[in-house]
Amino acid sequence: MKNSVLNYGFICLLSAVFYSCQKLAKVKLDAASQAYVIEGVITDQPSDCKVFISQTKAFGDNNAFIGISGATVTIENKGLVVPLQEVKKGVYSTNAITGLSGQTYKLNVNIEGHLFTASSTMPKAVAPEKIYAEKENIGKNKFITVVYQDPPETDNYYRWVQYVNQKKELTIFVANDEFNNGTRASNVLNFRNDISPDLKVGDTVRIDMLSIDAAVYKYWASLRQTGSGSGVSASPSNPVSNIQGGCLGYFSAHTLRKSDPLIIK
């Protein structure tokens, strides 16, 4: 939200009045020692408990990230420990457990003696009531608006994932209910066309709506704010992870509700 304000201010100024330019730069960056990246997910949908394990790479390397094999991964709930099997290099999963709202899940990962733990509580499910496409306030692009009923209690956190023509659009969309608790709320999924193309007539769009807990919200919000590589932030930093043990990534127990597909007209 903050970035949108800033961008708006600068875009206004720069495009309208001043001369500004951008160019690709050669920046000499020192490679740090590698760190593990753990991405753990359990949802209230069957067969949806997965953990991805990988490592950081140097900036100059390509974007093919290779999974880490041979880790011991378990999910624990109410004393029941479920092991996850490595189904692909660096991908661990199980069909033996399906998440339930209100339950706390604990992740344990052992990579060659390095222990990582995290816990996450699955919130109550909130489903999108409807989605529609609308032109932004100013500009020509259409964006999707999600409408949903925020529950009366406070501290609800959401994440949306957008699929355009079955393909995941990568922008992070998160929100909390600090300013609209208990209302029929709406959220515009406003994204930049740097990598994903703008929505155009005939595209089919579908939305996943995730109810996440506070720590996971913090992770996504801080990743979006300070980890995305934007120079607007005075203090870029790694996002606030909910995993103990010194690694990057998160562990999220969340509910998942899908919207109906929408064809852009």
Add this chain to the structure above:
Amino acid sequence: MQLNDRGQMIFPGSTLLYKNSGSCPAGISRLFMMSVLKVVLLVWAVLHAAETKAQQQEDVKISLNIDHLPLKEVLRRIESLTPFKFMGKAEDIEKEKDITLHLKEEPVIKALEAILLKRNFQLKRMGKNIILKKGQGKNVLSGTVKSAKTGETILNATISVLNSTSRTSSNEYGFYSLRLAQGQFDVVISAIGYRSKTENINLEQDLNLNILLEEEVKELEEVTITSENSQRNLLSPQMGVERLSMKEVKNIPVLFGEKDILKTIQLLPGIKSAGDGNSGFYVRGGGSDQNLILLDEAPVYNASHLLGFFSAFNSDAIKNVTVYKGGMPANYGGRLSSVVDIKMNDGNSKKFGLSGGIGLIASRINIEGPIQKDQSSFLFSARRTYADLFLKLSPDSNLRKIRLYFYDINAKANYIFGDKDRLYLSGYFGHDALERGKKTGIDWGNTTATLRWNHLFGPKLFSNTSLIFSNYQYQNNVNGDGNNYNIFSQIRDWNLKEEMQWNVSPKNALSFGFNVIHHTIKPGEISSVGEDKSLSTTSLAWRYAFDNALFVSNVWKPSEKFNLTYGLRLSSFAILGKGPYYDIDGNGKILDTLNYGPGQLVKNYLNLEPRVAASYQLNEWSSVKASYGRNTQNMHLISNSTSSSPTDKWLASTNNIKPEIADQWSVGYYRDLKDHKYELSIESYYKDLKNQIDYRNGADIFTNKPIETQLLYGIGRSYGIEFQLKKKTGRLTGWISYTLSKSERKIDGINNNQWYNARQDRTHDIAIVAIYALNEKWTLSANWVFYTGDAVTFPNGKYKVDDDVYFYYTNKNAYRLPNYHRLDLGATRQLRKRKNYSSELTFSLYNAYGHQNPYQTDFRRGKFNHNITEAVEYSFFRFIPSVSYNFKF
């Protein structure tokens, strides 16, 4: 705040009675106040012990009754009763008649000395012989220095006695006071931009001498400079100070040709620009919020327009700026890094005038004239930008919807009541709008008003009382994720300041006073607006505080070579209810909420701020100085962005946010070269910072939750050395400045608790400014700046989360933006100069060789090849030409 405590004190070792009429801040006991004053007294006593001792020579106690007798007879009687023998010029002694002296076992010489001193005799003892010398009494020469053309008072003019070391400067109201021995001498009065003047005076009694200085026409001939009219005072203990008058800087080229005092000071050593074309600045490694910016004594919280590209101050209305980078006088306080004291013009008291200018970005108009001819005046000055008017012509309908402008108005009037009183009323009103459509936009502005009363209690005691109102407010409508939000911030201050300047003796100049500020603050409340009406927006509480200070400072000149300024500032920051305050643990978790009633004291922070400065003049052309000072700051700007942003928050200290404290030590060497034509200054400083504030990693800044849950605290240090070589007279004027410096922070919870570079840490900073008067018509100018790029955080790696690439950071601010450098050129063409009308054209070219100076580097997945990552640099201004037309009736 009531004026409830008063202290009276007598300085030991002198017969001075000093009545302190300062107010005491809430929560300070009278006892504490007295102990503060005792510290001052102790310093006084120690420093003056030597003087006192000389008076305690052996004396003889006798009883004596003399009524209305001539001096000759009195001396004869004393000689008969004591072993003393008197000597002196007979004609002097015979003139003195009618002496009355009654003693009862009292020291006779002391009594005699007291009587004769009034009759202008000095007694000198040589054992039992006492020499009477018709002396040289001391009298006070005082007055106001003004411009002969406009009647504007002239600040910091030098008043010196030819062939003597006696000299002083006019204060911020043009007033000066100099205690001199009786006699006849030549007094030289000089000020930058004015022709020096020599007045022959015969001082037999206190003399009021108001001085009118003629403006310097373009100086095409070299002027002879002597130590008397050299424009800086090598002996003044004040260091770390930079003074610029608008006259001096008007020819320096600036962005868009819009003269800007805050951008010009960035060319001085130790003062660094907050970015390309930015009016924000950093002083000696401090943050941009650590500068106290005063406009006619009123603090201005956001001294910029248009996201920082212009300063809030219209150059037409500004007379002069004084920047203190260190060794702040005790009458200033409240910010750690600097004081930027900006004085507005008073207005022309000789005749009505209309002037103005038309530029590319803005137009200005200025009206001034006398209220009482030759005495008092008014001024009204306004400017407005018109970028949005051009946007209206744009074929793009989106651009037409943008409202983008700022305007500001300065107004001032003064009135003279008799010889001793002058009343000023000045005001500033500035407003910015940056809006897109109706729902999205930023509106902000500062309003200040100052009512000021100068009063002379005599030629030696000058009083300045100010009642100041200051309001900073912004409103920001954001369309975020489809919802409409409103961010609202406000700081409203009421401020009473009393300052007395007392020229106690030729050796001592005391200043003292108090300052009471009441703050009302709303630090960025977010509320949702529009159709999506929120049911439960929690509002952010108003914050209230009394920000008080008592100060006393003395300039002591024990010898012709050594000067010492010592002072104390006692600051108190009393946080008052009503409102909730929080007990917060180290992880930012709220443990307890404490609700305070209206006016209830939450917390009072007391700080003693000692300020000491010394100077020693090595010879006629060089001196060394040293100073130490402590400053505290209770108003903090919390920011997480690289430029000024709507989410920046001004916060007052709370029970969790402690006052920031800075201790600064500095030493300097000053030398005039080539018969005082060049001034060389070298200053070095070390600054120690406490209670520095930063956001936690991943802080949520878009929230109404208690801000302290998002903050971390730590320490800082900065040090450096500054060189400046300046030429102030002749066809070619200007300066070269170079700063070598370091600024670091260490905050628990950031960078693994290790020291890291502050963003504004710039190793090298060079500025070269040159102004050349080619002929009567043309003045050319150029400046070149170079500095080490900002310390920034770049990624040391990358990783994949949720199918996208993100960046991995290890060390904070361990990288640098590329070095910044830029050349600006300017030229001023005088068009017409008649008695009643003159006009000129000003041309400038900003970034003349078009070097791209990146202000930001983004890292992203390759735009065309998604399998790589790339770095993109953004830069602003290249080859910005401008032309403006200025006129004056």
